[in-house]
Amino acid sequence: MSQDHRQKGILSVWLISLGVILALITxxxxxxxxxxxxxxxxxxSLPVYTIIPGTLVVLSIWAVIKSDTIKKLPKNxxxxxTVAFSCWFIAEQTWNLYEHVLEIDPYPSxxxxxxxxxxxxxxIALLIFLKDKKISNKSVVISSIISLLILIPSLIVTIEASAxxxxxxxxxxxxxxxxxxxxxxxxxxxxxxxxxxxxDFFWIMIxxxxxxxxxxxxxxxxxxxxxxxxxxxxxxxxxxxxYTIWSFMMLxxxxxxKKSKIEEFLEINKKQEPKKVERYGILVALFxxxxxxxxxxxxxxxxxxxxxxxxxxxxxxxxxxxxxxxSSIVLIMNSRLNRALQNKTEQLEETTKELIKSERFSxxxxxxxxxxxxxxxxxxxxxxxxxxxxxxxPDTKLNDQQVNEKLELISKNIERISHQVxxxxxxxxxxxxxxxxxxxxxxxQESIETIKxxxxxxxKIPKSDVTMWADPFQIQIVFNNIxxxxxxxxxxxxxxxxxxxxxxxxxxxxxxxNSGPEIPEDILPHIFDSLVTTKQIGTGLGLxxxxxxxxxxxxxxxxxNNPTTFxxxxxxxx
Amino acid sequence: xxxxxxxxxxxxxxxxxxxxxxxxxKIQVVGKGYNGKMAVELFQExxxxxxxxxxxxxxxxxxxxxxxxxxxxxxxxxxxxxxxxRFTTEQKLEKLKIPIIYKPFKMDEVISKIQN
Numbered sequence: 001m002s003q004d005h006r007q008k009g010i011l012s013v014w015l016i017s018l019g020v021i022l023a024l025i026t027x028x029x030x031x032x033x034x035x036x037x038x039x040x041x042x043x044x045s046l047p048v049y050t051i052i053p054g055t056l057v058v059l060s061i062w063a064v065i066k067s068d069t070i071k072k073l074p075k076n077x078x079x080x081x082t083v084a085f086s087c088w089f090i091a092e093q094t095w096n097l098y099e100h101v102l103e104i105d106p107y108p109s110x111x112x113x114x115x116x117x118x119x120x121x122x123x124i125a126l127l128i129f130l131k132d133k134k135i136s137n138k139s140v141v142i143s144s145i146i147s148l149l150i151l152i153p154s155l156i157v158t159i160e161a162s163a164x165x166x167x168x169x170x171x172x173x174x175x176x177x178x179x180x181x182x183x184x185x186x187x188x189x190x191x192x193x194x195x196x197x198x199x200d201f202f203w204i205m206i207x208x209x210x211x212x213x214x215x216x217x218x219x220x221x222x223x224x225x226x227x228x229x230x231x232x233x234x235x236x237x238x239x240x241x242x243y244t245i246w247s248f249m250m251l252x253x254x255x256x257x258k259k260s261k262i263e264e265f266l267e268i269n270k271k272q273e274p275k276k277v278e279r280y281g282i283l284v285a286l287f288x289x290x291x292x293x294x295x296x297x298x299x300x301x302x303x304x305x306x307x308x309x310x311x312x313x314x315x316x317x318x319x320x321x322x323x324x325x326x327s328s329i330v331l332i333m334n335s336r337l338n339r340a341l342q343n344k345t346e347q348l349e350e351t352t353k354e355l356i357k358s359e360r361f362s363x364x365x366x367x368x369x370x371x372x373x374x375x376x377x378x379x380x381x382x383x384x385x386x387x388x389x390x391x392x393x394p395d396t397k398l399n400d401q402q403v404n405e406k407l408e409l410i411s412k413n414i415e416r417i418s419h420q421v422x423x424x425x426x427x428x429x430x431x432x433x434x435x436x437x438x439x440x441x442x443x444x445q446e447s448i449e450t451i452k453x454x455x456x457x458x459x460k461i462p463k464s465d466v467t468m469w470a471d472p473f474q475i476q477i478v479f480n481n482i483x484x485x486x487x488x489x490x491x492x493x494x495x496x497x498x499x500x501x502x503x504x505x506x507x508x509x510x511x512x513x514n515s516g517p518e519i520p521e522d523i524l525p526h527i528f529d530s531l532v533t534t535k536q537i538g539t540g541l542g543l544x545x546x547x548x549x550x551x552x553x554x555x556x557x558x559x560x561n562n563p564t565t566f567x568x569x570x571x572x573x574x
Numbered sequence: 575x576x577x578x579x580x581x582x583x584x585x586x587x588x589x590x591x592x593x594x595x596x597x598x599x600k601i602q603v604v605g606k607g608y609n610g611k612m613a614v615e616l617f618q619e620x621x622x623x624x625x626x627x628x629x630x631x632x633x634x635x636x637x638x639x640x641x642x643x644x645x646x647x648x649x650x651x652x653x654x655x656x657x658x659x660r661f662t663t664e665q666k667l668e669k670l671k672i673p674i675i676y677k678p679f680k681m682d683e684v685i686s687k688i689q690n
Contacts, residue, residue: 369660373630376657377585380677384591387681391598409587 010255011201018248022241032232041231046100052243053089059250060085069257073129073202080125081206085246087118097299099231108172116175119183122210126186129203135189143188151181154218161225180217183210205249209242216242282334286327293323374420378413385409412452419484422477433471433552437573440501440510441465443472447479456494457487466501468508469573474549478557481542482512482566489516489564503572507555510568518561527559577688580605580620582613582639583628583655592626592655599685610639617643617650624688629656629663640670653687655679 025048032040060082067075091114098104098111154177162173187210194204216238223229297316385406396403441461448459468475486497495515502509519527528547550557555570579596581603583589593603605616609631617625617639625643629636636654643650654667657677667674673687 369658372659373657376659376677377588380657380679381585381587381591383678384588384595384681388591388595388598409591413587 010252014248014252018245021244022237025240025244026237029232029234029237033234041100045231045236046096048240049092049096052240052247053085053092056085056243056247056250057082057089059247059254063250063254063257066254066257070253073253074131077125077128080121080128084118084121084125087114087121088243091115091118108169112172116172116179119179123183123186126183126190130186130189130193133193135193139189139192140185143185143192146188147181147184150184151177154180154221157225158221176217177221180214184214187211187214202249202253205245205252209245209249212238212245213242282330286330290323290327294320371420375417378416381413382410385413419480433474433549435469435471435553435573437467438470438472438475439465440468440508441499443468443475444479444499447476448483450476451480451483451487453483454487454492456492457490457496459483459497459499461499462501466503466508468501468510468570470553470570471549474552478546478549478568479512481546485542486512486514486516486564489514491516506572508570508572510570511565512568513563513565516564518564519559521561524559524561528557576600576602577623578602578604578620579624579626579688580607580613580616580622581626582607582609582616582631582636584608584631585628588628595681596684599681601685601688610635610637610642613639614642614646618646623651625650625652626655626684626688627652629654629667630658637666640672644670653684655684 028037028044031037032044037043060078063070064075064078064082067073067078070078091111094109094111094114098106098109155174158173158177159170162170165173187207190203190207194200194207216235219235219238220229223233223235229235297320301312301316389403389406392400392402441463442465444461453459483497486495497515498513500511500513528543547557550568550570553570555568557569558567559565560567579601581589581592581596583592586608589606589608593606596603604620604622607613607616613625613627613636616622625639627636627639636656640652640654643652652672654672654674655677656663656674659676664674675684675687
């Protein structure tokens with residue numbers, strides 16, 4: 001199945017299950033209104049208002065934990081969404097406590113504080129989402145005006161209705177529609193953005209949730225003013241719908257964020273250091289659980305009448321003790337696990353070290369077989385030359401052309417072997433440098449004399465000479481390597497090698513350019529690393545030796561393309 | 575009847591000396607090549623009794639040529655003449671049932687391998 005089809009499949013399953021859940025809840029409320037369900041608030045309202053916002057908070061925290069893998073949503077936006085959802089959750093629980101458990105109706109209460117804080121956090125989350133979207137000032141003004149127009153009637157009604165209240169109560173009552181109006185501004189902007197530019201399923205649903213919430217809040221305001229609201233009123237469905245939609249969307253982005261196993265593994269290794277999880281994560285979680293349980297128990301003990309207190313107190317103590325015991329068990333298990341983890345980590349480190357060692361050995365093996373190959377070839381040529389010379393008639397003179405040709409081949413191949421050996425030695429051995437003032441042109445000239453330059457390749461060296469503070473023997477190895485590489489890269493085609501040198505205040509510069517093919521871009525950055533070679537023959541050590549030598553001179557060597565040029569810089573004598 | 579062969583090696587000196595040596599031993603060298611691509615072309619053109627081929631070469635390795643030639647003629651006789659002593663190379667060649675001669679080689683070993 002294609003990715004697109006799968007996405008659509010997931011979406012439709014999502015919408016259907018969301019619809020089913022909402023229909024079920026709506027059904028329950030309608031049955032209650034028409035037939036009447038006994039004890040509706042305890043059977044339906046209380047669990048529904050605990051489970052759904054609770055699920056929402058759990059899912060959004062989960063999403064925050066996974067936020068690094070959620071690409072389309074800024075992490076900070078997600079964090080503020082979670083804070084907003086948590087505020088609503090706390091508000092609902094406080095409301096539940098007053099309404100269904102204590103059966104009191106204080107106003108203003110802690111619940112009001114959280115109800116008012118939630119939209120503000122939601123507002124910040126929406127602003128973060130909008131931050132990098134190019135939103136025109138016009139749309140900000142328009143949405144502010146719309147929101148203000150909606151605010152005015154609510155404000156008038158609220159102020160009229162709360163004429164008899166004290167000032168603090170009036171302020172709280174006014175703040176409700178104001179906060180909603182503030183949240184409405186980015187909601188309108190985002191709605192416009194979603195309609196005109198990018199239809200993003202996640203944000204469409206989040207915004208739908210907010211709009212439902214706003215309608216519910218406004219409806220609630222009018223109901224309360226007319227004294228028509230009671231528990232189980234159908235308007236409750238709206239809030240529940242908003243929470244349900246948001247929960248579904250949180251789960252949706254969590255599922256969407258799934259990565260491949262390898263990525264997940266790397267993520268875990270990179271970001272979640274076990275020590276941090278152990279030291280902070282688990283301790284903080286246990287601390288929060290303990291505090292919550294103890295606070296809840298104290299709260300209940302405080303509010304419930306004293307004559308029932310004896311049994312309640314007894315259970316509270318047992319519950320508190322059990323929480324403490326379970327926490328201790330978790331801590332002990334955690335420290336055991338941590339120790340096991342440490343052992344495993346050490347083992348892993350050990351294995352990694354061994355792996356690196358074996359890799360190094362295999363690199364040495366690779367090098368050895370390359371050297372063997374490169375020495376066997378000339379050796380075989382020498383061997384064949386000698387065998388063929390055996391068959392030359394005994395009275396042949398030493399200066400005979402045939403003899404000469406064979407002798408020359410032998411000498412050339414011996415030179416090849418010695419060059420290979422020098423390469424390796426230059427790599428393995430960190431020679432001491434005997435620096436003195438040398439003439440660059442002369443040094444290059446000498447270096448060229450040891451190399452057989454093909455007749456179709458010209459080497460251009462400036463006539464005016466410049467001095468350099470270097471070890472003549474070692475610098476010659478560098479020039480040799482670069483020039484031989486250049487010749488080999490031209491692959492028997494005609495070409496030229498151009499040498500340039502000059503002096504700046506405290507450095508001598510040499511540039512060796514050749515008309516051969518460019519160094520492949522992927523190899524260029526590694527060209528001075530060991531075992532890198534573009535040639536079938538070659539140890540891949542030539543340029544490594546060059547780099548070692550130049551670095552021993554406190555200088556630098558680099559390579560560039562267009563045209564292929566090696567640049568050497570060596571400091572002057574202090 | 576004298577056997578005819580083609581010699582493929584990226585080292586020109588090797589090709590020259592090897593050919594000279596084979597000619598002296600009454601083996602006719604009908605083609606000389608310096609890379610895998612040339613080996614395939616020469617094989618098609620000259621239809622030699624035997625292909626003597628190096629393995630580590632630029633522009634189409636020995637393995638490329640061996641596989642191509644085997645595709646063209648599954649019965650083709652190929653001998654790998656190489657300085658590459660890596661175990662992996664040896665294994666690969668064994669799988670392809672290609673006899674190997676390591677450089678530097680004994681002349682009579684080469685002659686007897688070609689003659690058989």
